[in-house]
Amino acid sequence: MRLRTFLRGARDELPLLIAVMPFGVIYGVTALEAGLTKFQAQSMSYIIFGGSSQFVASKLFAESIPWSVITLTVVMVNLRHMLYSASVAPYLKELPFGWKALLSYLLTDEAYAVVISYYQKEREERYDHMYFLGAGLILWLTWQMSTAMGIFLGKMLPSDWPLDFFLPLTFIAILVPSLNNYPSIIAALTAGICSMLFFGFPYKLGLIAAALVGMTGGFVLDLRRSRS
Structure with a gap:
């Protein structure tokens, strides 16, 4: 076993x-x-x-x-x-x-x-x-x-060889199956949009900022759903 x-x-x-x-x-x-x-x-x-x-x-x-x-x-x-x-x-x-x-x-x-x-x-x-x-x-x-x-x-x-193609492919394969509720979908979309908006941040901090905004958005939405 x-x-x-x-x-x-x-x-x-x-x-x-x-x-x-x-x-x-x-x-x-x-x-x-x-x-x-x-x-x-x-x-x-x-x-x-x-x-x-x-x-x-x-x-x-x-x-x-x-x-x-x-x-x-x-x-x-x-x-x-x-x-x-x-x-x-x-x-x-x-x-x-x-x-x-x-x-x-x-x-x-x-x-x-x-x-x-x-x-x-x-x-x-x-x-x-x-x-x-x-x-x-x-x-x-x-x-x-x-x-x-x-x-x-x-x-x-x-x-x-298009090896760079596999970088986003790896995370797409992980992310998509986990998008099984509304808060997670909103968190992913928000982080994705913000990552493009924050691309020019110094020291590559746009990635961190986008992740924080996405997580915050998903958390707030999930919290509101649980209270309703």
């Missing part, structure tokens, strides 16, 4: 890996172009294991943005993980601390999208953490390998 649940999690994660692999390759290439060493670039994937935050940090590093701004930006980009944690916590509350620590490390966008769908539908309560482990672990392995490909083989890839 444990192995079956683990393999099911890995299997359900597979469709998202199609977009994750090019994303990892792009990060590897971008990190080197930003001035990071191969060791530093790969270490970011081991330690942080957060594609969007690694990508943003590399871009800001390349533009010689102050470290304080880079750190703040990465923190703001990763604030969504607090929401992910709050969402899955009720399903993991009986686990020992060691399991919680491991799964929290594996809790990224793509893993969350698969895991929360499983938890909200059908579950094998005794071994549902194995589903989480399967989805998160195959994602982790894919991210490390694709990052390494970008670092060591990136310059060998044809320049006309």
Whole structure:
């Protein structure tokens, strides 16, 4: 039962890996172009294991943005993980601390999208953490390998390959299935519109501002609905 649940999690994660692999390759290439060493670039994937935050940090590093701004930006980009944690916590509350620590490390966008769908539908309560482990672990392995490909083989890839196309594709694949209620749709639309309006903000802070406006709009709307 444990192995079956683990393999099911890995299997359900597979469709998202199609977009994750090019994303990892792009990060590897971008990190080197930003001035990071191969060791530093790969270490970011081991330690942080957060594609969007690694990508943003590399871009800001390349533009010689102050470290304080880079750190703040990465923190703001990763604030969504607090929401992910709050969402899955009720399903993991009986686990020992060691399991919680491991799964929290594996809790990224793509893993969350698969895991929360499983938890909200059908579950094998005794071994549902194995589903989480399967989805998160195959994602982790894919991210490390694709990052390494970008670092060591990136310059060998044809320049006309549209790898940039996979960046928005990754997040569209994650976002669309989660837009299942009015507040989430409004939050996504608001953030998307604001990201274009705030594009010219200094230090690339338009992304942070757009995310905050979108989250605030969705939260306020959800709060009004709950009170009515």
